[in-house]
Structure formats: structure tokens, C-alpha cells
Amino acid sequence: MENCSFSLDTAFHALADSTRRAVISRLMKGPAPVKELAEPFDMGLPAFLKHLRVLEESGLIATEKSGRVRTCRIRPKHLSEAETWLSEQRALWQAGADRLATYVENQMTEDEDE
Amino acid sequence: MENCSFSLDTAFHALADSTRRAVISRLMKGPAPVKELAEPFDMGLPAFLKHLRVLEESGLIATEKSGRVRTCRIRPKHLSEAETWLSEQRALWQAGADRLATYVENQMTEDEDE
DNA sequence: CTTATTGTTTGCCAAGTGGTGAACTGAATG
DNA sequence: CATTCAGTTCACCACTTGGCAAACAATAAG
Known part of the structure; x- marks a missing residue:
């Protein structure tokens, strides 16, 4: 909804979910594709992608697609x-x-x- | 809903709102009654009390009522x-x-x- | 007792969140 | 070309959030 690249509202909202915090923790160890990130969670891909979108819109992670694989990485700043x-x-x-x-x-x- | 006194979910959720963060900032300077806390915001008391309840259930603040005044203070831990x-x-x-x-x-x- | 002050509760509502299953796109692979 | 694999989109659903107005305590002040 907002074009702003970063706000505390969206950042804290993104952190207010254990699934999303677990993704952050995982990405701290290095980039990973969506499927690998989604594997530990008992949840369909569409639901997981919504979490990824929340994280990306909050500016906490960045994603990039090459071929058919989307790779996610952290934005520690x-x-x-x-x-x-x-x-x-x-x-x-x-x-x-x-x-x-x-x-x-x-x-x-x-x-x-x- | 939850009896748990503290969780990262509820703490980050409580922080994911500018009204609630402003209340935290205000309370950092010292305790205050509800009316004084609510004054800066363009919002009715019922709506503001919901924010206070979120903050209290997250464990970030504590409140205590004496007489007809409810006093709020921070829980920095x-x-x-x-x-x-x-x-x-x-x-x-x-x-x-x-x-x-x-x-x-x-x-x-x-x-x-x- | 009467009235103002300070919360509190109760319905109500629009919008957002978090999940599902099914259908679809587009890149590898055989 | 046919198939699988990774991701995406869509329509839908139950539940929560964040606000309102209005009625309702309960204490303090006159």
C-alpha cells in the first residue's frame, strides 16, 4: 500500500510472527531459495509467499529471481x-x-x- | 487470549503501531494517567484503551487503578x-x-x- | 444529593491477516 | 514435445484489528 521503502510500522509488523522471524534467522546464515525456506513450515506455498511478501515490503529482506528460482537474502541495515x-x-x-x-x-x- | 506473560509475537505486534510506540516513548519519561496519554491522539477513549490493552498484554507496560484514575508505567525489562x-x-x-x-x-x- | 470527570463496556462496522485449494506460468529435464 | 519443478495468481474463508457512538460505572467535587 505504501511506497515508502522503510517504516517502523511495517518492520515491527513483519517481526511479529514466528514464521517470519524464523525466516530471518535462517537467512542470517546466508541466502536461500523459496522452496528451501518454506520446507520447515506446515503451510502451503501461497501462504508462505504472503509471509515473504510482508518481509520484502518491510525492507527486511530482498529477493531476486533468476531462471525459475527466487533467491532471498537479508538486508541487515x-x-x-x-x-x-x-x-x-x-x-x-x-x-x-x-x-x-x-x-x-x-x-x-x-x-x-x- | 493468552495467559503467557511475554512473547516476541505480542511484543513486536505491540510495537508495530505508531500510536503505541508514541505511548511507549511518553511513558519512558515517567508514569501517566490514561487521559493524559490519550490527549495527543485524534481518537476516542475506547479506541485508545484498546491500544493500551495491547501494550499491557504484551507486557511492555503495566497499569494500576487507584480511585478513578488508571496510572500507566513502562516495563523496561x-x-x-x-x-x-x-x-x-x-x-x-x-x-x-x-x-x-x-x-x-x-x-x-x-x-x-x- | 447533584454534577462533572475518568474510565469502561457494549454493539457495530470496514478493512486487514493468515490460511486453504485449484488453476496457471515459465524454466529445466528427459 | 512432454513432464516435472518452482513459483505465482486467484477466489474464497474465518478471524482479528482499529475505529466509532452510545450507554454505563464509579469516584471526586460542589
Whole structure:
């Protein structure tokens, strides 16, 4: 829908699915064709291709077809942009935690499950 | 729906929305009541409460009601778990990049937009 | 008690997601 | 040419998401 090549919305959405995260993990070890990527999953090719499309539109992977084989590879730069957002937020929190550490010290460490 | 207190699925899903990311950013500066959180957004309370519920079920925030005011705060531990997954993946890729750097060197730096 | 404030719940709806099976295209292979 | 193999497209389906309006608590303030 969007022509934008990268957005946090689409990147995090792409990561919010265990199938797609598993594909990312696999591609971290090197490029692979669609069929090899799809094999571990109990799912038809059409459904799997939808996941690949989500990943490609998010900018997290790139694909290229040569002959009848489409080869997929990772685009680590876009993955690190998502990581950057998270680490920036954590840095923001740590600044606040440092600033307020005196009287809300317990609240910072209080995140056990209730 | 799920009793599980934390999963990458729900955490990344919660982050895949600009409204919810803005709430996270705001809460990084300190706790806040629902009304104050909702004010910047052009959206009714019911819709905003759904976003808050997604955030709370993902474990990224916690809420507590005292009197008629519900106060929300961040749970940074769960945010950093998502960050950890991303940095682990990047580390995996860097290991592979190092290993194969000799003959696929150009592919690693090839991720400009096509 | 009355009223305003702050959530909360309940229906409802349009659009998106995640899967299926079946039909199809286009490149290798015999 | 005939067949298989890899991928693609299509029509369809159940379910979820993200928004609304309206009615409904429950607490605080006058």
C-alpha cells in the first residue's frame, strides 16, 4: 500500500510472527531459495509467499529471481534500524531512571509478573 | 487470549503501531494517567484503551487503578527482550559476514534501495 | 444529593491477516 | 514435445484489528 521503502510500522509488523522471524534467522546464515525456506513450515506455498511478501515490503529482506528460482537474502541495515529505535527508547528510560533514581528506585526493579 | 506473560509475537505486534510506540516513548519519561496519554491522539477513549490493552498484554507496560484514575508505567525489562532478539540476529549475521567476507563482500554492502 | 470527570463496556462496522485449494506460468529435464 | 519443478495468481474463508457512538460505572467535587 505504501511506497515508502522503510517504516517502523511495517518492520515491527513483519517481526511479529514466528514464521517470519524464523525466516530471518535462517537467512542470517546466508541466502536461500523459496522452496528451501518454506520446507520447515506446515503451510502451503501461497501462504508462505504472503509471509515473504510482508518481509520484502518491510525492507527486511530482498529477493531476486533468476531462471525459475527466487533467491532471498537479508538486508541487515533495515533490521538494525528497528534495533536502533528500541535502544534509543531504552536509553531514554535509563536517563529518566538515573534522574529519578532517588525516590522511585523500587518501581524500576518492580517488574515481576503480578 | 493468552495467559503467557511475554512473547516476541505480542511484543513486536505491540510495537508495530505508531500510536503505541508514541505511548511507549511518553511513558519512558515517567508514569501517566490514561487521559493524559490519550490527549495527543485524534481518537476516542475506547479506541485508545484498546491500544493500551495491547501494550499491557504484551507486557511492555503495566497499569494500576487507584480511585478513578488508571496510572500507566513502562516495563523496561520486556522491551529489552525484544531488543535482545534483534541484536542476537545481527550478531548471527555479523558472524556469517565475517566468515564469508572473502567472496561475497559486495553482497553485504549491496543493500541500497533498488 | 447533584454534577462533572475518568474510565469502561457494549454493539457495530470496514478493512486487514493468515490460511486453504485449484488453476496457471515459465524454466529445466528427459 | 512432454513432464516435472518452482513459483505465482486467484477466489474464497474465518478471524482479528482499529475505529466509532452510545450507554454505563464509579469516584471526586460542589
